Amino acid sequence: MEEDTGALPRKENFSEWYNDILWRAEIMDVRYPVKGLYVWYPHGFGIRKRAYGVLRDLMDRDHAETMFPLLIPKTEFMKEAEHIKGFEDEVYWVTHGGRNELDVPLALRPTSETAIYPMYALWIRSHTDLPLRLYQVVNTFRYETKHTRPLIRLREITSFKEAHTVHATREEAAAQVETAIALYREFYDTLRVPVILSRRPAWDKFPGADYTIAADTIMPDGKTLQIGTVHMLGDHFSRTYAITYEDANGEQQYAYQTCYGISERSIAAVVSVHGDDKGLVLPPEVAPLEVVIVPIIVGKRRDEVLASAAALEAELRGAGFAVKLDARDMRPGAKYYHWEMRGVPLRVEVGPRDIDANTVVAVARTGKKTTLDRRGVVEGITSVLAEFGEDLSQAARQAMAARITAAETLEETAEAVKSGVAVVHWCGSQECAEKIEAAVDASIIGSDIRSDLIAVSDGPCVACGGEGTSALVARTY
Amino acid sequence: MEEDTGALPRKENFSEWYNDILWRAEIMDVRYPVKGLYVWYPHGFGIRKRAYGVLRDLMDRDHAETMFPLLIPKTEFMKEAEHIKGFEDEVYWVTHGGRNELDVPLALRPTSETAIYPMYALWIRSHTDLPLRLYQVVNTFRYETKHTRPLIRLREITSFKEAHTVHATREEAAAQVETAIALYREFYDTLRVPVILSRRPAWDKFPGADYTIAADTIMPDGKTLQIGTVHMLGDHFSRTYAITYEDANGEQQYAYQTCYGISERSIAAVVSVHGDDKGLVLPPEVAPLEVVIVPIIVGKRRDEVLASAAALEAELRGAGFAVKLDARDMRPGAKYYHWEMRGVPLRVEVGPRDIDANTVVAVARTGKKTTLDRRGVVEGITSVLAEFGEDLSQAARQAMAARITAAETLEETAEAVKSGVAVVHWCGSQECAEKIEAAVDASIIGSDIRSDLIAVSDGPCVACGGEGTSALVARTY
Numbered sequence: 001m002e003e004d005t006g007a008l009p010r011k012e013n014f015s016e017w018y019n020d021i022l023w024r025a026e027i028m029d030v031r032y033p034v035k036g037l038y039v040w041y042p043h044g045f046g047i048r049k050r051a052y053g054v055l056r057d058l059m060d061r062d063h064a065e066t067m068f069p070l071l072i073p074k075t076e077f078m079k080e081a082e083h084i085k086g087f088e089d090e091v092y093w094v095t096h097g098g099r100n101e102l103d104v105p106l107a108l109r110p111t112s113e114t115a116i117y118p119m120y121a122l123w124i125r126s127h128t129d130l131p132l133r134l135y136q137v138v139n140t141f142r143y144e145t146k147h148t149r150p151l152i153r154l155r156e157i158t159s160f161k162e163a164h165t166v167h168a169t170r171e172e173a174a175a176q177v178e179t180a181i182a183l184y185r186e187f188y189d190t191l192r193v194p195v196i197l198s199r200r201p202a203w204d205k206f207p208g209a210d211y212t213i214a215a216d217t218i219m220p221d222g223k224t225l226q227i228g229t230v231h232m233l234g235d236h237f238s239r240t241y242a243i244t245y246e247d248a249n250g251e252q253q254y255a256y257q258t259c260y261g262i263s264e265r266s267i268a269a270v271v272s273v274h275g276d277d278k279g280l281v282l283p284p285e286v287a288p289l290e291v292v293i294v295p296i297i298v299g300k301r302r303d304e305v306l307a308s309a310a311a312l313e314a315e316l317r318g319a320g321f322a323v324k325l326d327a328r329d330m331r332p333g334a335k336y337y338h339w340e341m342r343g344v345p346l347r348v349e350v351g352p353r354d355i356d357a358n359t360v361v362a363v364a365r366t367g368k369k370t371t372l373d374r375r376g377v378v379e380g381i382t383s384v385l386a387e388f389g390e391d392l393s394q395a396a397r398q399a400m401a402a403r404i405t406a407a408e409t410l411e412e413t414a415e416a417v418k419s420g421v422a423v424v425h426w427c428g429s430q431e432c433a434e435k436i437e438a439a440v441d442a443s444i445i446g447s448d449i450r451s452d453l454i455a456v457s458d459g460p461c462v463a464c465g466g467e468g469t470s471a472l473v474a475r476t477y
Numbered sequence: 478m479e480e481d482t483g484a485l486p487r488k489e490n491f492s493e494w495y496n497d498i499l500w501r502a503e504i505m506d507v508r509y510p511v512k513g514l515y516v517w518y519p520h521g522f523g524i525r526k527r528a529y530g531v532l533r534d535l536m537d538r539d540h541a542e543t544m545f546p547l548l549i550p551k552t553e554f555m556k557e558a559e560h561i562k563g564f565e566d567e568v569y570w571v572t573h574g575g576r577n578e579l580d581v582p583l584a585l586r587p588t589s590e591t592a593i594y595p596m597y598a599l600w601i602r603s604h605t606d607l608p609l610r611l612y613q614v615v616n617t618f619r620y621e622t623k624h625t626r627p628l629i630r631l632r633e634i635t636s637f638k639e640a641h642t643v644h645a646t647r648e649e650a651a652a653q654v655e656t657a658i659a660l661y662r663e664f665y666d667t668l669r670v671p672v673i674l675s676r677r678p679a680w681d682k683f684p685g686a687d688y689t690i691a692a693d694t695i696m697p698d699g700k701t702l703q704i705g706t707v708h709m710l711g712d713h714f715s716r717t718y719a720i721t722y723e724d725a726n727g728e729q730q731y732a733y734q735t736c737y738g739i740s741e742r743s744i745a746a747v748v749s750v751h752g753d754d755k756g757l758v759l760p761p762e763v764a765p766l767e768v769v770i771v772p773i774i775v776g777k778r779r780d781e782v783l784a785s786a787a788a789l790e791a792e793l794r795g796a797g798f799a800v801k802l803d804a805r806d807m808r809p810g811a812k813y814y815h816w817e818m819r820g821v822p823l824r825v826e827v828g829p830r831d832i833d834a835n836t837v838v839a840v841a842r843t844g845k846k847t848t849l850d851r852r853g854v855v856e857g858i859t860s861v862l863a864e865f866g867e868d869l870s871q872a873a874r875q876a877m878a879a880r881i882t883a884a885e886t887l888e889e890t891a892e893a894v895k896s897g898v899a900v901v902h903w904c905g906s907q908e909c910a911e912k913i914e915a916a917v918d919a920s921i922i923g924s925d926i927r928s929d930l931i932a933v934s935d936g937p938c939v940a941c942g943g944e945g946t947s948a949l950v951a952r953t954y
Contacts, residue, residue, distance in 0.1 A: 042541035097620030143574030
């Protein structure tokens with residue numbers, strides 16, 4: 001829908017590349033007339049649709065999907081003091097309906113604890129109601145005062161998948177945190193996006209949580225992007241909202257809770273981690289279009305080539321691929337450019353020579369060419385796509401590994417965070433964290449690191465020299 | 478999650494039945510602390526999920542899914558005078574972000590024309606961009622002052638599927654109206670919900686439309702429920718929002734538009750049309766659970782029965798059915814009651830006698846029992862479910878036919894609308910409509926009726942005796 005003028009900036013100029021690819025690959029339109037609100041183009045939404053299909057399938061294994069209201073009465077919202085403190089500067093308030101001022105202002109949910117937990121208090125009566133594991137995919141709102149950025153820092157998060165679970169004991173809730181982490185790992189494995197898990201510092205945890213485990217990926221400019229969080233809520237909210245159950249002995253007990261979320265930052269990660277100088281690169285698992293067929297038309301064998309391409313399209317569609325025959329009256333090169341920009345994993349070329357040789361040529365988005373036997377084409381495409389996906393995983397993993405540096409001193413740390421994540425030893429004190437952050441212009445983002453790319457160890461704190469353990473330092477989105 | 482005390486009111490007391498079944502069948506919880514906002518229980522959301530899967534599949538044939546922001550700046554919202562007039566008393570306004578008053582208040586979309594069309598003006602340049610057919614499934618908001626009712630009259634419509642199309646000519650837009658009507662017919666055929674299509678009177682059309690075609694079903698109390706609307710917008714909005722394209726001759730032209738929507742009223746229709754004194758009755762196409770297996774455990778053959786039931790579950794799941802083995806330690810009768818209330822289309826009983834005879838007993842939700850050969854059980858279940866669905870369609874159609882009465886006089890009309898829809902002759906004037914409405918305490922809901930249950934004809938207006946044609950009169954939700 002846009003005129004395709006100029007060229008995509010090189011990806012090494014990441015910020016320009018990111019802004020540009022959003023419209024060139026038809027992911028988001030930034031021209032909506034409210035700051036921080038963006039429009040999903042159909043192609044972008046197609047990626048979102050497939051990615052959230054993957055996410056829903058994972059959640060549906062042992063969660064049920066549901067939906068709670070967007071509007072939260074101020075009276076409920078204000079019940080949980082620590083939680084409010086975390087959000088009160090960021091909440092949008094509805095104050096009028098028609099021409100009437102509302103008696104009680106309504107918050108647009110920044111997240112849904114205060115909408116859901118009063119209902120949980122009604123729903124949960126007995127230990128037989130537990131565990132309760134629900135999730136919803138909804139829009140949430142933050143009145144961001146910082147610089148907004150499509151898919152990353154939004155005033156309307158259009159695609160917040162939030163899960164809220166309730167358990168009989170603290171141990172069961174803690175186990176659910178681990179289950180959620182495993183689900184999120186699997187989700188990002190499918191998206192071919194490598195993540196590092198760590199425990200956020202106490203001052204950076206979710207407002208109202210005992211602790212927060214976050215999944216971060218490293219963006220091409222070396223800054224980390226938080227793309228998933230899992231919160232152990234303990235009995236903090238259950239005491240505020242009176243979520244109690246009768247145990248097997250007939251005693252009333254407070255329940256224990258967890259919540260965890262993923263937003264369209266997951267799509268930002270796919271775009272940023274895999275894209276290249278030619279445009280988007282989509283893993284087959286989230287590509288709205290997995291295969292595009294480009295007929296190579298030469299003179300008088302036009303009809304024959306088009307018929308052969310159409311037969312191939314029908315066969316691949318029948319086998320379950322999302323496939324499109326691009327029969328537009330354009331040069332093949334212009335078609336290549338068009339579909340490469342949009343990240344289609346595989347282009348299949350069909351020309352007179354292929355017909356004669358009974359082959360097709362499959363070109364992966366990353367350039368690898370494979371000549372496939374026309375007869376076993378479904379198996380051939382399946383295997384080429386699988387290999388392409390595996391290549392993306394490996395490349396992303398290597399790129400992440402190259403952006404992680406162990407640092408022994410503040411000087412090394414300051415250098416490392418310019419292009420990635422520094423792993424330092426830190427004593428755990430807020431005082432030292434502040435010293436480190438001031439010295440290196442980056443943040444302590446977590447400890448208790450879980451990543452097979454990082455060897456954790458004990459050692460002297462990079463700030464005070466006291467006993468420390470491995471922690472991540474990074475500039476963040 | 479609720480205590481199952483008392484009994485479902487009989488369906489002939491429809492209003493009580495409806496309120497009661499919403500929680501007994503775990504569809505919606507009405508206890509959310511804001512008027513007009515309700516919570517989807519997982520079972521209710523499961524129905525919604527399947528029904529909207531059907532709807533998305535229909536739309537995806539030649540529409541693309543997308544998503545636009547919820548918040549509309551007052552400045553854009555106020556551009557289209559007729560449209561505003563239709564909505565201004567119903568709009569929720571966001572006036573504050575954090576502690577700041579916003580410069581421009583933001584409307585919560587009551588519908589998305591004013592959010593989408595400024596973007597369409599940017600996207601559409603040339604006749605080659607047309608037709609454009611997009612849709613989204615989003616939450617929309619109405620500050621309803623009337624009595625609210627779950628799924629029917631809401632302050633947050635959680636599940637509004639709205640499509641917005643753009644065309645080069647008025648004729649193409651009019652043809653799209655017919656395409657949309659055909660899609661909606663197919664949708665409701667799949668839900669086994671009969672509909673009557675008609676053109677709304679001019680004073681009841683969508684604000685800003687040339688004309689509105691609506692789909693109504695008749696509820697058990699005889700009132701009609703509007704469950705789909707298709708609007709011909711002409712060039713009304715394209716002139717306001719400057720949606721123009723360059724035609725093949727290089728001339729700028731205003732585009733023509735349509736929009737059409739379906740909400741969770743579709744779920745209200747499924748609940749109301751098919752339900753009975755025992756609870757919900759779900760068509761197989763929208764049932765989150767199609768088959769429940771109840772083992773009939775007798776004494777010492779317990780393990781054998783459970784193993785046989787588990788094998789059956791595995792076989793049916795493998796064949797693609799949404800199936801559950803209910804192995805809870807409860808009387809079979811209590812299980813029957815539980816799953817009947819929730820509308821599961823088919824119960825399959827497996828007991829020692831079935832094992833001996835190599836059969837299973839399939840009981841449709843409406844009571845019909847079929848003994849199936851265990852060997853061909855997948856085919857057997859498929860055919861029983863298909864027959865059950867067909868029976869639902871027929872029963873719903875007959876119930877609707879019984880609620881339609883041709884009326885020659887105002888007295889007959891007044892009598893007919895007590896239990897259903899009256900078909901009268903009407904001259905088309907607003908004056909006569911008002912006379913009729915005052916005399917019979919019901920509304921003219923449409924003319925140009927399309928229903929194979931209604932024979933349309935010309936005849937003297939029931940109010941003035943002038944030339945008239947068939948029109949629908951009904952009490953409405």
